[in-house]
Amino acid sequence: MNALMDLIAEQGYEKTTVQGILDRANVGRSTFYAHYFNKQDLLLRGFALGRLGHDERADAESPDAPNLTALFAHAAQMREHVKGLEGSQAFEVAVQLTLEDLENSFQSWLEEVAGGNVEEPPIWFLARMALP
Numbered sequence: 001m002n003a004l005m006d007l008i009a010e011q012g013y014e015k016t017t018v019q020g021i022l023d024r025a026n027v028g029r030s031t032f033y034a035h036y037f038n039k040q041d042l043l044l045r046g047f048a049l050g051r052l053g054h055d056e057r058a059d060a061e062s063p064d065a066p067n068l069t070a071l072f073a074h075a076a077q078m079r080e081h082v083k084g085l086e087g088s089q090a091f092e093v094a095v096q097l098t099l100e101d102l103e104n105s106f107q108s109w110l111e112e113v114a115g116g117n118v119e120e121p122p123i124w125f126l127a128r129m130a131l132p
Contacts, residue, residue: 001045004039008043013088016084040089
């Protein structure tokens with residue numbers, strides 16, 4: 001992942017190749033393909049920001065709340081790398097997956113807070129999510 005992110009920052013997503021990733025990471029081709037389908041698969045697994053926020057909730061001020069601090073700190077660290085993705089199809093997919101992960105984190109949190117009685121997020125939450 002570090003090799004991919006470094007190459008994206010240096011040359012952009014479109015110019016980054018699997019061979020370049022392998023060379024930078026000093027990883028064999030068969031090892032790479034044993035774990036990932038292609039560079040987009042590697043990238044999208046790294047962009048599972050919602051999972052990061054959900055899994056590291058122990059650092060949150062409230063143990064019942066999604067760890068948005070960790071999520072946004074990770075997003076800030078990714079800022080330079082994201083610049084190299086803009087305009088690519090992978091960027092659009094990464095944004096969509098990130099939004100889905102964030103929504104899932106909030107849904108889980110709402111269910112915990114409500115004791116499992118939340119079938120749909122409250123209307124205020126849906127309205128807020130719809131704002132740009």
